[in-house]
Amino acid sequence: MKKRYAIFFTILSLSTFAFGQVHKGFQWISPDHSLFKIDINSGILSQDAPNKLKLELGKIQDWESIKSELPGDFGVNAFYQADSLLITIPGTGQIYSLDLPNLKLNRLDQTFFRGYNFNASQFFRKDTLFSIGGEGFWLKHSIITYYNPQTSEWAFYKLQKDNKHPSKNKFSGYSKEQDAFFSSFLEVDENLKNNKVPFRVYSFKNDSWEEKGFLSNPIIDFAKNNYRTIWTGKYLFLIFDNSDSKYYIAEPFENVLFEHKSTNDQFYLNNSELYFRNGKIFSRSMASPGKIDKLYFDSLSVDSLVNQSSIIGQVYGYNDFRNRNIGIALTTLLMLTASFLYYRKRKNLKMEDYTLTEVELLVVKKFINQTIGIKISSIELNNLLEISTKTYDNQRQIRYRIIGAINQKLRRDLDSKDLIFRSSNIEDKRMMDYYINPDIKAKDLEKLMKSLNL
Known part of the structure; x- marks a missing residue:
């Protein structure tokens, strides 16, 4: 053993x-x-x-x-x-x-x-685990989060430009070489019927999403069937279910689409486990000749598969996307005007949006008046909020909601930092301790106290 x-x-x-x-x-x-x-x-x-x-x-x-x-x-x-x-x-x-x-x-x-990121794309970038997009709570989105081991929490990744189109793990992937993530959402019937599926790329270097164009017709037609995909870090393999005669290989960042004709009648079976490893795609499945189960296991070189394929077009097209720029240019002035009016309207509401409730102010006062470095236990916070008689789950939900609201409302006053952190209690891992973010400077806390009249 x-x-x-x-x-x-x-x-x-x-x-x-x-x-x-x-x-x-x-x-x-x-x-x-x-x-x-x-x-x-x-x-x-x-x-x-x-x-x-x-x-x-x-x-x-x-x-x-x-x-x-x-x-x-x-x-x-x-x-x-x-x-x-x-x-x-x-x-x-x-x-x-x-x-x-x-x-x-x-x-x-x-x-x-939980429940907001089923079918999300997850990958490591520079030793950090990221999760992009997914679906849940009747929503589909392209939210970027990352796991912070210091807080043991998933945190939102800040963007300069959001992506309004959803993202799903079936047609997406992160490229270490490009330091970028591509995505198209091929699950929307209306888009598939109209052949208008946006292809978008998030650049970690530029910190923004960019719409490159619309997926080409061969991929749109392909997506109307049942299929599987394998992302190798450079190529996206698109494999038809119930068909081993051909499949597509997409190079999304170079915008090249290949077609490969297969002669292997067992490698891409529906019940096979397909995965990428060290330059090869592996196939693993159980075959049952007679009464004896037998494991089928084989591999194919990605480079060989690409070299044996024919270029049939592009992953996405530019024409429709570029023609849209004409309309965008003609309406720019109108949009700027509307944005300015909207900004003025929202300006008067900002203070109201970020105003702390009485309960939130009570909590903030408790933490700011606490000696630096001293933690507040869940029990103390429960007593402060007068929720000690509620169930354990209700207590946790209320604390989570109030602390989250406080952090969200005060980020603009604290250089986008959270005011309150939490960690597991050393003596009882089931309980939580809460404390002021040690990265927040004393002068910033003083300014915050003055702005809140504490």
């Missing part, structure tokens, strides 16, 4: 993956191509490696407690970074690290609200 763990971590230390592997249920593929799976009911972790017998490694510690936090139907993203494994559950904000030798899943986040 120890030898098997040593081999696993040796392989693990040689591999780093920036893009999550999307898998249904609590399962993922390791650097040595083993399929690890946690049985939801029993909590048993198993390892199924190619050309080896399936192994049961044991039951995850405290599985019943972990299981109670899981949604009913979910998939996970797995990220191997240096010598660690992070597992996220999109739609929940939950992040776990796996201690394999001790069969322990450690939850890293303190997420409470």
